[in-house]
Amino acid sequence: MAITSKGLQQLGFERAEFVLEDSGSGAYIKEWKSASPQPSEAEIEAAHAEWQAEYDSQEYARLRKAEYPSIEECVHAILDDDLEALQAKRAEVKARYPK
């Protein structure tokens, strides 16, 4: 791992406070615009690991969201009085991608 935008954002910095660049040998901070001191590479790497763990922990949610019934399907289920089938589909997706 190296310097990453996710790591810097995890430390509380906004994207506008820095510019990262990679000319082929790994990312580096090209411009530091924040009024706060620039963190060390180790601090950025540790923060990125935290962000990655949080991101990975939400994998089930992303997978569920991609397979849940669409809004159009929900509207049809309401109009067709077919909510039980809709709930069954949601339950099946939840079971397939547990927390």
Next chain:
Amino acid sequence: MAITRVTSGVITDGTIANADLADDAVGVAELSATGTASSSTFLRGDNAWAAAGGSNAPAFHIVKTATQNIADDTWTKVTWDSTTIDTDSGADLVNEKWTVPSGEGGKYFVYSCTFLYSDTSHDLQETSAEIRVNNTGKLSSNQRNVNDPMAQFVLYTAGILDLAAADYIDIWAHSNVGSSNTICHAAASAKDTFFGAFKLVGIA
């Protein structure tokens, strides 16, 4: 006895008028122009035979055949794998750039196409591509869809640049993505991500 022939020695220099010459009397061989007259040359105003038109060399077209990870929110130099045209050997595939050959400064039409897609589905929010000259951005394109992230963006960037000999140009890409990486795409056909330029003739 009537005079039927006059030798050049009795003609005063600079006295033959247009009326003294028959139409179509002067052939190409009588001209003092430099160069060689032929079916592919014409006579320029400086009295030289020259080839018609002009050359658009140097010209090059470089393609990407291997995918490349672009880290989130990081301006990254795009890498290249092969050249399909490189008239003056200006391409440097080790340092991912093209350098204007010696004596070839001038106006160039420069273009690039950068195909970016997210490494997970539909979380690409914004992408940019930049044509840089000596590591300074000169031409750029941007696509943004923050509220409804997408799977892929294609950035076409083009324009005319005034380049000097030894100037180098390269392509940089940037993306904001929900996950860690964006992929700079390279199809086996090498037609998705490419970069090129050619010199413009007749423009000072």
